[in-house]
Amino acid sequence: MKPDLVVFDLDGTLTETKTPLAPDMSDALADLLKEKKVAIIGGGSWKQFKKQFVSRLRCSRKLLPNLFLFPTTATSFYRYRGGWKKVYAKELPKKERRKIEKAFEEVLKEIHYVPPEKVYGKVIEDRKSQVTFSALGQDIVARLGEKGVRLKEAWTKKNGPLKLTITKLMQKRLPNLEVHAAGFTSIDVTEKGIDKAYGIRQIERHLHIPVKKMIFIGDAIFPGGNDYAVTKTGVKTVKVSGPKETKRIIKKIPS
Ligand SMILES: [Mg+2]
Structure with a gap:
């Protein structure tokens, strides 16, 4: 299957938990962004995303419009339009x-x-x-x-x-x-109802890409794991053991 969009979990998948993005993963993602749209869903705040991911990503600015960030389990969405811009951020009262x-x-x-x-x-x-x-x-x-x-x-x-x-x-x-x-x-x-399945649905809605054209890569796609909810959407998934395996999988994604 040739996906139009690759969705990643952040902690434990693209980076070690709460750890800055490593240069080799940054390179792998930059290569992927030349071919595919990429979305990232994580539980961390936007502030955490900036520190851990955005500030460490080395890639041509021309590619950034292909990257979509969904912090706090997609209750917020940021995209690049000459700079990182908030599309929405839902708050609890x-x-x-x-x-x-x-x-x-x-x-x-x-x-x-x-x-x-x-x-x-x-x-x-x-x-x-x-x-x-x-x-x-x-x-x-x-x-x-x-x-x-x-x-x-x-x-x-x-x-x-x-x-x-x-x-x-x-x-x-x-x-x-x-x-x-x-x-x-x-x-x-x-x-209620905020989990990574909600995240996939938000991505579908805001990027206008059907779930069947997506692939989700995460380290916790098992019962009790915080990525497991995505399976409710029917999205194709790849379970990884950590960033090392993610890097290998990225290289195998058909363009
Ligand atoms: Mg994870």
């Missing part, structure tokens, strides 16, 4: 966001949550369209680099069931919102 923060605090208290000895940056972050809990803090990878990634992996291995418990209790408290475990150490709370 402030009152809802406060309610979510309070629910996190209450749930953590209820389960007698013992926070890690050291956290880096905010543990509960208001990203406007979602509120995100990150057990080790938002900035751990920005501050510790590779070591931060390893700490996150270790936390997940040890605390997988705990994360699930928090997710379940949050969902019980917030029946009108959607709570999902994301990434290694995070739990996202969004409006």
Whole structure:
């Protein structure tokens, strides 16, 4: 199948989690952009996308109109028109966001949550369209680099069931919102129906490319993984183990 559009997950697929785009991946994407349209859906904020991806991408400006960025699980959309421009950004009402923060605090208290000895940056972050809990803090990878990634992996291995418990209790408290475990150490709370399937639909709607002309590449296309929702749309998927494999797959995409 020759796709018109290649959709990527960001963390764990194009980059290590919250880690800057590597030069060789940047080169692979620049080559791909000569042939294809490319969209990226990630849970991170636009600010995070800029830091982690946009500022590291080395490619001719002429190719950038082929690149479409969908931060915070496609509740926002940015495209290049002589500069990166916001097309839309949906926000949860402030009152809802406060309610979510309070629910996190209450749930953590209820389960007698013992926070890690050291956290880096905010543990509960208001990203406007979602509120995100990150057990080790938002900035751990920005501050510790590779070591931060390893700490996150270790936390997940040890605390997988705990994360699930928090997710379940949050969902019980917030029946009108959607709570999902994301990434290694995070739990996202969004409006109902915001997942990567929603992301695919937003892309279809805004880029006018049918799902059957897309291919989705992600590291968590398995039950419980945060890319799994895309399978609801029938999009063709390729599951990768990480950026290394993604790079190999990019080279094999028929032009
Ligand atoms: Mg991922």
